[in-house]
Amino acid sequence: MDHPATAPGASGATNPRDHADGPARRGPRPNLAAVARAAGVAPSTASLAFSGAGPVSDDAKARVLAAAAELGYGGPDPRARSLRRGRSGVIGVVMDERLSDAFRDPVNVLTLDGIAEVAGEAGASLLLVRSPLDDEHGAGPIVDAPMDAVVLVGCNVRIDPAVAVLRRRQIPVVAIEADDIEGAVPVQLDNREASHRAASYLADLGHTAVTIVTLPLDAERRCGPVDADREASGVAHTTLERLRGVREVYPDAPAIEAAGSSVEDGRVAGRTLFAEGAPTPTAVVAQSDLLAVGVVSAALDAGLRVPEDVSVIGFDGITVDDSLLHRSPIRQLTTLVQPFEQKGRAAARAALAMLEGAEPQPAAFRSELRIGDTTGPVRRALGG
Amino acid sequence: MDHPATAPGASGATNPRDHADGPARRGPRPNLAAVARAAGVAPSTASLAFSGAGPVSDDAKARVLAAAAELGYGGPDPRARSLRRGRSGVIGVVMDERLSDAFRDPVNVLTLDGIAEVAGEAGASLLLVRSPLDDEHGAGPIVDAPMDAVVLVGCNVRIDPAVAVLRRRQIPVVAIEADDIEGAVPVQLDNREASHRAASYLADLGHTAVTIVTLPLDAERRCGPVDADREASGVAHTTLERLRGVREVYPDAPAIEAAGSSVEDGRVAGRTLFAEGAPTPTAVVAQSDLLAVGVVSAALDAGLRVPEDVSVIGFDGITVDDSLLHRSPIRQLTTLVQPFEQKGRAAARAALAMLEGAEPQPAAFRSELRIGDTTGPVRRALGG
DNA sequence: CTGAAAGCGCTTACAG
DNA sequence: CTGAAAGCGCTTACAG
Incomplete structure (x- = not known):
C-alpha cells in the first residue's frame, strides 16, 4: 500500500541535483579558505565578512561576497562553526513516544507550539528526538545529535535513561511535567x-x-x-x-x-x-x-x-x-x-537561558476548573 | 499573563547544574584525547572503542570505557564527529509558516507523522525550521543550521528564498506538494x-x-x-x-x-x-x-x-x-x-536516499473522493 | 589489533 | 582594518 506510483513526467531521466545553477560547482564544495584566496584576503577576514563579528572594509567584504558567489560558496559550514564555537543553536525536544504517536496527542502539539514560538524568536531551531528505549542505550539521536539544551516534553515514563545520557553529555535539561529530576530545571503544573x-x-x-x-x-x-x-x-x-x-x-x-x-x-x-x-x-x-x-x-x-x-x-x-x-x-x-503554550514558552525560555549560561527560571503553572456539561449533581440514590 | 509564579519549593538555592553526579567533573569537559591518555591507548583506538567502526581488543575497549566513566566523558562530540564525517544525521523539515501555526493545521502534523516515522527508523532526527521571510535573507536556521537534507512541507508560498539558500548550501531538497522545483525531488499529489x-x-x-x-x-x-x-x-x-x-x-x-x-x-x-x-x-x-x-x-x-x-x-x-x-x-x-502519512514517509525516504548518495524516488500519490453527507443532488431550480 | 598523522572548516584572540 | 596562527574534537586511511 505504501509504494507510490512513480510520477510519470515528474522524474525525468536526469538526477535533479545535476541541474547547473548559475556559477558552475565543479569538484568539491568550496570552503572559506578558497573564497578568501579568490578574494585576495585572509581567511579571518573572509570569516568576518560573513559573520559580521568584526570590522571589515566595505571593499574587502564586497570582494569576499563576489568570490563566494563566483565559487558557489553557500556560507560557512555550520558543522565547523558549531565545533569551533561550542554551540549549535539547536534545542532538542525529547518525547517519550514515537514521534508519530506524540504528534497525535494535542497535549504535545500545543506544548511544542509554545516552545517553537520562543525558540523561533531566538533564532534557535528545534530538534525532535525520541527518548531512547531501554534496549538501545548508547545509540540514537539523544546520544549523538548536536543539541545545546534539551526540553523534555511529556516524558513521564522512561525519563531516566534519557536524563542519564544528557547529564553525561553535560547538556542542560528542562523537564516539563516530570518529577524533580536531579540537574533539570522543572516546568510544573499543579x-x-x-x-x-x-x-x-x-x-x-x-x-x-x-x-x-x-x-x-x-x-x-x-x-x-x-x-x-x-x-x-x-x-x-x-x-x-x-x-x-x-x-x-x-x-x-x-x-x-x-x-x-x-x-x-x-x-x-x-x-x-x-x-x-x-x-x-x-x-x-x-x-x-x-x-x-x-x-x-x-x-x-x-x-x-x-x-x-x-x-x-x-x-x-x-x-x-x-x-x-x-x-x-x-x-x-x-x-x-x-496553559500548554505558556508551559512550552517557559520551558524554551529556560533552555535558552541555560544556553546563555544564565540562571534558568523554574516555572509553575496553575490549571483552572472549567465547568462544562458532563458533570452535574449526583443522581438520587435509587433506594433513597 | 505569561509570567508564571516561581515554584515555591521547586527551585531551591542552588543551580541544578551544580549537582555532583558520581565522578566529579571538574574543569573543562574531557575530550577523547584525554580519555585515550587515561586509558593508555591512542586516540584512534579510543575512537574505535566508541564507534565500533573497527577492531578493538576487549581489553582496550574496557580500559577506554572505564577511563571515560572515570573522567565523566559523555561520548564523542557530535559537532566534531559531524564535521569530520561531513554528515550530521539531521533532516531538516522546512515549513512555510510560524511553527506554532504550522502545528495548528492537521495537514502538516499528519505529514510530519509520516516523516518522523521513517526518519526515526533510520536513526535520523528532525530539525524543525521555518522558511525564511523575505526580509531576513542571510539569517536564520535555514542558513546556518546543520542539516544533511531537507524536506519542504506545505511550502506553497515563499519557497523560493528557502530553496535558493539550500541550493547554495548544496543541501538535497525534497519538496512535498510544490511545483517542480529545479533541483528538488518532488512528492506530489494529483x-x-x-x-x-x-x-x-x-x-x-x-x-x-x-x-x-x-x-x-x-x-x-x-x-x-x-x-x-x-x-x-x-x-x-x-x-x-x-x-x-x-x-x-x-x-x-x-x-x-x-x-x-x-x-x-x-x-x-x-x-x-x-x-x-x-x-x-x-x-x-x-x-x-x-x-x-x-x-x-x-x-x-x-x-x-x-x-x-x-x-x-x-x-x-x-x-x-x-x-x-x-x-x-x-x-x-x-x-x-x-494519504498524508504516506506522503511524509515517501519524502523522508527520498531525503535519506539522497543522503546516502542514492538516487531518490520521486513519488506521486492519489486522492480518493469520499462521499459524506455534505453533498447531494442540486435543489430544483426555483423557476424550473 | 594498535598507533602516529593529517585534516574536516571554521573562528578567535593576537599582533600589526 | 587586516593577516598569521592556533585549535575546537573528532575520524580515517595508513603503516605497523
Whole structure:
C-alpha cells in the first residue's frame, strides 16, 4: 500500500541535483579558505565578512561576497562553526513516544507550539528526538545529535535513561511535567492541587462513588485496576500526582489505569467501568480529556446518560473531536484547563537561558476548573 | 499573563547544574584525547572503542570505557564527529509558516507523522525550521543550521528564498506538494485530477452554479475574489492546480481566496458567498477540509441547509472539529482524502536516499473522493 | 589489533 | 582594518 506510483513526467531521466545553477560547482564544495584566496584576503577576514563579528572594509567584504558567489560558496559550514564555537543553536525536544504517536496527542502539539514560538524568536531551531528505549542505550539521536539544551516534553515514563545520557553529555535539561529530576530545571503544573479541586467540586455535587481513570503509570502499556502494588511501582509523576489529588478528597476511590492517552484507551477503561453487573460510579475523574471523552462515549454506549447518570471530568482543556459525542447533546467537557503554550514558552525560555549560561527560571503553572456539561449533581440514590 | 509564579519549593538555592553526579567533573569537559591518555591507548583506538567502526581488543575497549566513566566523558562530540564525517544525521523539515501555526493545521502534523516515522527508523532526527521571510535573507536556521537534507512541507508560498539558500548550501531538497522545483525531488499529489473528479461528481449531481473557495495564492494573506490578474500572480502551486482541476469541469466557476487554511478563514469566505442579495451557488468546492467546514458553518448560519440547499466538498480527509457543526446533523464531509502519512514517509525516504548518495524516488500519490453527507443532488431550480 | 598523522572548516584572540 | 596562527574534537586511511 505504501509504494507510490512513480510520477510519470515528474522524474525525468536526469538526477535533479545535476541541474547547473548559475556559477558552475565543479569538484568539491568550496570552503572559506578558497573564497578568501579568490578574494585576495585572509581567511579571518573572509570569516568576518560573513559573520559580521568584526570590522571589515566595505571593499574587502564586497570582494569576499563576489568570490563566494563566483565559487558557489553557500556560507560557512555550520558543522565547523558549531565545533569551533561550542554551540549549535539547536534545542532538542525529547518525547517519550514515537514521534508519530506524540504528534497525535494535542497535549504535545500545543506544548511544542509554545516552545517553537520562543525558540523561533531566538533564532534557535528545534530538534525532535525520541527518548531512547531501554534496549538501545548508547545509540540514537539523544546520544549523538548536536543539541545545546534539551526540553523534555511529556516524558513521564522512561525519563531516566534519557536524563542519564544528557547529564553525561553535560547538556542542560528542562523537564516539563516530570518529577524533580536531579540537574533539570522543572516546568510544573499543579497536578495534585488541581485534581483535588476537581474532586472537591464533585464532592460538592454530592458524589460519593467516584472512580479514577488514570494515565499510564509506566511504559508498559498495561491497563486495568490500580492496586497498591501497581501504584507503588508507578514511575509517572503526573499520573501519580493527579491520582493523589483525587485521593485527598476520596481516599478510597478505585482507579483504573489506561494504556495510553487516547479516546480509545478511555473507551476501553470505560467499558470495564460500566460493565453490566459491576457497581457503577456516579462520577469518573479521567486524567486527560481524551480519556474523558472515551469514558463518556462508553457511558453513552452502556445506555447511561451524562451527566444525569454519571458525571465525567477530564484534564487538559483541549478541543476533542469524537464522532460519537457529536451525536450526543454534550457540548463541552468539564475539565481542568492547563496553559500548554505558556508551559512550552517557559520551558524554551529556560533552555535558552541555560544556553546563555544564565540562571534558568523554574516555572509553575496553575490549571483552572472549567465547568462544562458532563458533570452535574449526583443522581438520587435509587433506594433513597 | 505569561509570567508564571516561581515554584515555591521547586527551585531551591542552588543551580541544578551544580549537582555532583558520581565522578566529579571538574574543569573543562574531557575530550577523547584525554580519555585515550587515561586509558593508555591512542586516540584512534579510543575512537574505535566508541564507534565500533573497527577492531578493538576487549581489553582496550574496557580500559577506554572505564577511563571515560572515570573522567565523566559523555561520548564523542557530535559537532566534531559531524564535521569530520561531513554528515550530521539531521533532516531538516522546512515549513512555510510560524511553527506554532504550522502545528495548528492537521495537514502538516499528519505529514510530519509520516516523516518522523521513517526518519526515526533510520536513526535520523528532525530539525524543525521555518522558511525564511523575505526580509531576513542571510539569517536564520535555514542558513546556518546543520542539516544533511531537507524536506519542504506545505511550502506553497515563499519557497523560493528557502530553496535558493539550500541550493547554495548544496543541501538535497525534497519538496512535498510544490511545483517542480529545479533541483528538488518532488512528492506530489494529483491535485488537479482529484479536483477534476470532485467537480465531475458535482456535475453528475446536476450542479451548475459552483463556486471555489481557494487556499492562499501567495503569502500575503489576502482574501476575496480571484480575478484573472490575481490568478496570474499566484505562486502557490497546490492552490492553482486544484483551481484548474475544477475549472476543467466548470470553466467559469468563480473563486474566492481565503487568507489561510482554517475553519475561520472558511467561514469568512462563506459569509461573502451566502451574503443576502448575492446569487447563491448550489455547490462549493473548498480547497481544504478546514475551509469546507467554515463554509458549511457559514451556510448554516445563513439559514441554508447542507446539502439540500448547498453542497460543500472539501479536500484532505482529515478529522475536523467544529462545535457549530456538532449542532447540525452533518456527520462527515464529502472530501478528497489524501494519504498524508504516506506522503511524509515517501519524502523522508527520498531525503535519506539522497543522503546516502542514492538516487531518490520521486513519488506521486492519489486522492480518493469520499462521499459524506455534505453533498447531494442540486435543489430544483426555483423557476424550473 | 594498535598507533602516529593529517585534516574536516571554521573562528578567535593576537599582533600589526 | 587586516593577516598569521592556533585549535575546537573528532575520524580515517595508513603503516605497523
